[in-house]
Amino acid sequence: MTERNRRNFIKATGVGLLGGLAGCTRGGSSGSGGGDGSSGGNGSSGDSTESSSGSDGDLAIPLEEYQSADIDWRQFEGSQINIGAVQHPWVSAIKPAVPVFEELTGIDVVWNILPEQQFRTKRQTDVSTGAGQFDIFYMDQVVNQFREEGWIQPLDPYFDDSSLYDEEWYQPDDLFEASKWQAHGGGYSDSWTGIPITVEVQTQFYRTDLYEKHDLEVAETLEQFRQNAQTIHENESDVVGTVGRGQKGYGMNIYILNTFLREYGAELWTEFPNDSGLDTDGVIEAAEWYTSLLQDYGPEGASTQTWSDVLATMQEGRAGHIVADANLFWPGLTGEDSQVGEDIGIAKAPRPADGTFSPNAFNWQISTSKNASNSEQAFLFMLWASSEPTNTWMHLDNGAAFSVRQSVWENDEFRSRVGDNFAQVTLESLQEAAPDPFDRKYPEWGQRYSEELQRAIAGQKSAEAAMTRAAEVAEDIYSG
Amino acid sequence: MSTPTQTESANRTTLARLRDLWNDYLPYWFMAPMVLVMVMITFFPGAYDLYLSLIAEPTFNVFEAEFVGLSNFETAFTRGGAFHSFVITITVVVSALALETALGFVLAALVAGVDSGRMKGFYRVLFIIPMAVAPVSLATIGRIMLNSEIGVIPYVIETATPFAAPAFLSDVPLLTVILLDTWNWTPFMFIIFYAGLSSVPDTLVEASRVDGAPLWRRYVHVIIPYMKPVVFVATLIRLIDLFRTFGVVYGLTNGGPGTATQLVSINIYEQMFINNQLGVAAAIAIVYLVLVVALCNIIIAKVGFEGVWD
Numbered sequence: 064m065t066e067r068n069r070r071n072f073i074k075a076t077g078v079g080l081l082g083g084l085a086g087c088t089r090g091g092s093s094g095s096g097g098g099d100g101s102s103g104g105n106g107s108s109g110d111s112t113e114s115s116s117g118s119d120g121d122l123a124i125p126l127e128e129y130q131s132a133d134i135d136w137r138q139f140e141g142s143q144i145n146i147g148a149v150q151h152p153w154v155s156a157i158k159p160a161v162p163v164f165e166e167l168t169g170i171d172v173v174w175n176i177l178p179e180q181q182f183r184t185k186r187q188t189d190v191s192t193g194a195g196q197f198d199i200f201y202m203d204q205v206v207n208q209f210r211e212e213g214w215i216q217p218l219d220p221y222f223d224d225s226s227l228y229d230e231e232w233y234q235p236d237d238l239f240e241a242s243k244w245q246a247h248g249g250g251y252s253d254s255w256t257g258i259p260i261t262v263e264v265q266t267q268f269y270r271t272d273l274y275e276k277h278d279l280e281v282a283e284t285l286e287q288f289r290q291n292a293q294t295i296h297e298n299e300s301d302v303v304g305t306v307g308r309g310q311k312g313y314g315m316n317i318y319i320l321n322t323f324l325r326e327y328g329a330e331l332w333t334e335f336p337n338d339s340g341l342d343t344d345g346v347i348e349a350a351e352w353y354t355s356l357l358q359d360y361g362p363e364g365a366s367t368q369t370w371s372d373v374l375a376t377m378q379e380g381r382a383g384h385i386v387a388d389a390n391l392f393w394p395g396l397t398g399e400d401s402q403v404g405e406d407i408g409i410a411k412a413p414r415p416a417d418g419t420f421s422p423n424a425f426n427w428q429i430s431t432s433k434n435a436s437n438s439e440q441a442f443l444f445m446l447w448a449s450s451e452p453t454n455t456w457m458h459l460d461n462g463a464a465f466s467v468r469q470s471v472w473e474n475d476e477f478r479s480r481v482g483d484n485f486a487q488v489t490l491e492s493l494q495e496a497a498p499d500p501f502d503r504k505y506p507e508w509g510q511r512y513s514e515e516l517q518r519a520i521a522g523q524k525s526a527e528a529a530m531t532r533a534a535e536v537a538e539d540i541y542s543g
Numbered sequence: 544m545s546t547p548t549q550t551e552s553a554n555r556t557t558l559a560r561l562r563d564l565w566n567d568y569l570p571y572w573f574m575a576p577m578v579l580v581m582v583m584i585t586f587f588p589g590a591y592d593l594y595l596s597l598i599a600e601p602t603f604n605v606f607e608a609e610f611v612g613l614s615n616f617e618t619a620f621t622r623g624g625a626f627h628s629f630v631i632t633i634t635v636v637v638s639a640l641a642l643e644t645a646l647g648f649v650l651a652a653l654v655a656g657v658d659s660g661r662m663k664g665f666y667r668v669l670f671i672i673p674m675a676v677a678p679v680s681l682a683t684i685g686r687i688m689l690n691s692e693i694g695v696i697p698y699v700i701e702t703a704t705p706f707a708a709p710a711f712l713s714d715v716p717l718l719t720v721i722l723l724d725t726w727n728w729t730p731f732m733f734i735i736f737y738a739g740l741s742s743v744p745d746t747l748v749e750a751s752r753v754d755g756a757p758l759w760r761r762y763v764h765v766i767i768p769y770m771k772p773v774v775f776v777a778t779l780i781r782l783i784d785l786f787r788t789f790g791v792v793y794g795l796t797n798g799g800p801g802t803a804t805q806l807v808s809i810n811i812y813e814q815m816f817i818n819n820q821l822g823v824a825a826a827i828a829i830v831y832l833v834l835v836v837a838l839c840n841i842i843i844a845k846v847g848f849e850g851v852w853d
Contacts, residue, residue: 180816187819208819303692309713311799312817363691364710366800372690381692507818511622518801521713539622 123160123460128452129167132232133225139440140169146429146444147186147197149179153261153427156463157448160456164447170440190214195434198441202257202430204313204501204509207248209430210256211503216433217254221442228442234451234470241496242467245426249500257430258445261465263389264492265322265412265422268396270383272406273299281410285323285352288384288413292360295383304360306376307353307386310369311517313509316353318423320516321499322387323349326418331500336541341512341534348415350526354519356386366521378402387412387422390489391465393481409488424496426467469494508537589832595825615822616830623820624802625827628810629834635721635792635806636785642725644778647732652762654733655740667737674730682794685723686712716796716804723791728784732777739773740766779842786835807831 129136148154154176161172175197177185182201189196191214202209209215221227235243242259244250267288269281273295282288288305296304308315321331329345332338340346357365362376374395376382380403385392390409397404412422429448431441447453451470457463458471464481471477472490499505512533519529565572596615598608619625654666676684688694689711697708711719743766751761767774789808792798798805798813805813807827815824 183816205819310797311801312797363697364713367686367710367712367796372686376692379693507820510813510817514799514801517799521800521803523801523803536622 122163122166124163124452124456126163126167129163129447129450133229134232134443134446135226136168136443138226139437139443142169142437142440143171143173144198144437144440144444145173145175145196147175147177147182147189147200149182149201150176151201151261151427152463153465156457156461157453159461160453163453164444167447168440168443170443172444190432190434193434195432195436197432198435198437199429199431199444202428204499204505206256206428206430207251207501207503208506210248210252214432215256216431216435216438217252217256218258218431218442218445219254221439222255224439227439228446232450233446237451237468237470238449239424239467239469239493239496241424241493241498242426245424245498245501246428249498249502251500251502257428258449259426259428259467260449261427262424262467262493262496263391263465264424264489264496265319265387266390266488266492267387267410267412268377268385268392269408269410270295270380270403270406271408272403273302273383274408281408282413283411284416285326285413285418286416288386289352289356289360292356292384296360299383301381303362303376303382305356305384305386306361306368306373306382307357307365307388308368308370308373309357309361309366309517309520310372311510311513313506313513314425315369315513316516316520317509317513318425318499319387320349320353322412322421322423323353323415325421325423325497326414328418332502335502337538339508339534339537341537342531347527347530350516350519350530353386354516354526357520358522366517377407380406389425390485390492393485394464397482409485411488411492420495421497422492422495424493424498426498504540508533508540511536511540592825592828592832596822596829598822611822615826618820619814619823619826619830623814623823623827624805624810625807625830627802628805628807628827629831631717631803631805632786632807634717635724635788635804636782638721639724639728639785640778640782642721643729643732643781644774646725646729647777648736648774650729650733651736651740654737670733671730673727674734676727678727678790679794681723681727682791685791685795689719712796713800716800720792720796720804723795724785724788727791728781731781735773735777736770739770739777742773743769775846779839782842783835783839786831 154174158174164170165172175185183205186197186200188194189200190209191212202215206215238259239262241264242262246255246257246259247253248256267282269291273279274281274291277294277298279291279294280287282291292304294304295302308319310316324330324346327345327349329343329349330340333340333343362368362382368376370388373385373388374392377385377392377396378401393407393409395401396407401407411420414420429445431438431445435441449467451468454466454468454471455474455477458466458477459474459480466472469490472486472493478486515524515529515533515536518524519526524532597610597612599611650670654663654670657663657666688696691697691708691710694711696711700706700708709715747765747769748761751765756764787808788806789812792804792806793809793812796804798809802810811824811827811831814820814827
């Protein structure tokens with residue numbers, strides 16, 4: 064590679080890493096970023112505990128948007144809620160609108176924003192000791208562990224309370240099915256465990272200039288994707304055919320592989336909790352496809368690539384494709400940090416020729432604990448934050464691109480801002496998304512499953528041996 | 544009802560008893576604050592860790608937890624990967640310690656042999672710089688510099704030699720970790736050894752020179768024996784510190800690929816904060832604590848007092 068490319072890449076990698084540390088979050092991952100793919104954003108910096116009250120000036124959103132709801136917004140006037148959150152684009156996108164909630168309800172909002180790992184520790188301590196400091200907190204892959212421990216409060220009683228909820232105004236059917244499903248413990252709970260606030264879905268990114276140069280068509284199938292990767296890998300110097308997450312962690316390599324195993328007809332836990340399904344033909348085929356793709360046409364050391372490495376490699380123009388990653392990469396790839404911003408295309412994730420399109424999706428949600436003293440106020444905040452007016456404002460006026468509401472993705476003004484193709488690909492992918500079902504011990508067996516996959520990508524063992532071992536470990540964890 | 548005189552007498556008796564109590568146990572009162580501090584910072588965490596290793600998980604309601612005996616220890620060594628991580632840790636500790644000791648001594652000897660005072664200062668600063676790099680920065684810089692596609696180190700290897708550079712973090716991760724730690728911590732050994740060399744009396748060195756001993760003999764028979772306490776203390780401190788290695792390796796490889804660089808410290812972290820296996824993490828920590836303390840005590844007892852300070 065040239066010196067200029069090297070310098071540029073190092074610069075982009077540094078920017079990516081810093082961006083990741085600042086704003087990208089998702090658990091169970093690596094040292095150089097625990098994130099999934101939510102690039103950019105204006106993540107709040109540093110630890111902070113601050114109240115939103117006291118801001119002056121006009122409200123961001125007219126109160127009439129909410130006062131039309133048959134909800135007694137002011138029944139808790141004079142109280143206060145504490146929100147525990149990670150440094151995340153959602154926080155920076157919604158914060159300017161929080162005075163609207165405070166004006167609407169008379170409830171003060173206090174933010175407790177922490178780096179992700181510190182937040183996880185504090186959250187677990189808060190709920191398990193019964194401290195109840197947080198009335199609302201960010202919730203992720205540990206939702207079913209928290210639920211089964213009795214730490215999370217189901218929201219159904221609040222949805223049933225006519226003074227707190229107006230279905231006609233809230234329009235729950237506007238929420239993506241995948242988001243609602245994940246808010247119900249990923250299929251493990253009949254009750255609402257929280258309200259989804261952000262969603263991301265897997266898509267593929269490709270270099271339009273290289274596609275034109277080599278007369279390639281956008282891949283719809285995994286076979287076409289591999290062929291395209293091979294063509295670019297073999298005909299371009301200093302550009303690898305593809306790049307994808309190889310690093311272990313439940314937000315890393317298996318976040319990608321889980322899409323493909325579903326598309327090959329397999330599923331996680333074919334018989335919960337006795338048969339993990341990880342040693343079925345579909346999983347092994349998916350793992351073989353993914354590992355061989357990265358080994359043959361990926362960068363050297365693909366097994367250690369984190370999401371930020373993937374993003375940086377693509378930003379620098381050093382890869383032909385990204386294998387199915389989060390749509391939230393889009394701003395980072397097409398923005399000013401990218402060396403190839405004009406030449407990035409987005410398309411739906413590929414699937415096997417005889418398989419089913421089933422991209423992975425991930426939602427952050429906000430929940431309340433059984434020990435929280437202001438859960439009803441917290442529920443009002445959750446409704447307000449995930450409502451259509453608030454979501455529309457965040458996405459039209461404050462740079463967000465992670466809405467759990469279909470209406471936002473269909474909004475012409477929003478589509479004009481983010482690009483019609485990006486919005487349409489994301490919308491269609493989200494409508495058919497199938498998130499991971501995070502069972503109670505997912506963090507533990509997911510970590511081991513990801514370690515085995517990393518071994519396979521590194522060439523330490525075959526994909527079949529790795530997945531067979533992953534199945535043994537997962538089942539052993541539940542039998543133990 | 545007691546009279547004022549009786550009350551006064553009783554008070555005097557109480558004061559006298561307190562004074563006696565103070566005088567009789569004077570040495571213990573002086574030690575009490577230290578004992579209290581030790582209990583708070585050493586024995587309580589250790590005892591609490593032991594308690595956590597014996598209860599069911601996952602839970603933080605520890606006082607209502609179910610007692611499970613040695614079950615967490617069994618889990619730690621079956622599916623918890625404890626044995627593997629102990630092997631990895633020992634490999635890293637022994638290799639890095641040997642390299643850092645040897646390199647640190649060689650560098651110290653070379654700088655000590657430089658005649659120019661200005662150049663000596665220059666080399667001292669130059670060799671100390673790596674130690675000033677924070678672990679998270681080192682890991683981040685390491686990931687970039689070692690990256691097979693854009694890293695400067697593979698680039699230099701491939702430009703300067705006819706060999707293809709390995710994918711450091713996936714093909715030779717353990718070696719990479721050891722070398723990076725060596726780069727980071729050799730300066731520590733260098734500083735101590737340099738100070739030790741400076742303390743060797745010139746008369747001894749001069750006498751051996753007059754006797755006609757070549758340079759290597761002067762080091763083997765005069766300088767190194769004189770420096771034995773310095774070498775011992777430096778290696779012991781570094782040994783203990785190596786057992787605590789975490790940040791650089793976690794940031795660099797995340798303990799992988801797979802578990803190829805999963806040190807005990809990383810394993811404990813993952814069990815605790817990723818798997819939420821509090822008891823298993825505590826069990827591994829207990830075993831680790833016992834092993835490290837035992838090893839250090841054996842070294843101090845056998846090598847320290849008999850070989851160095853006798």
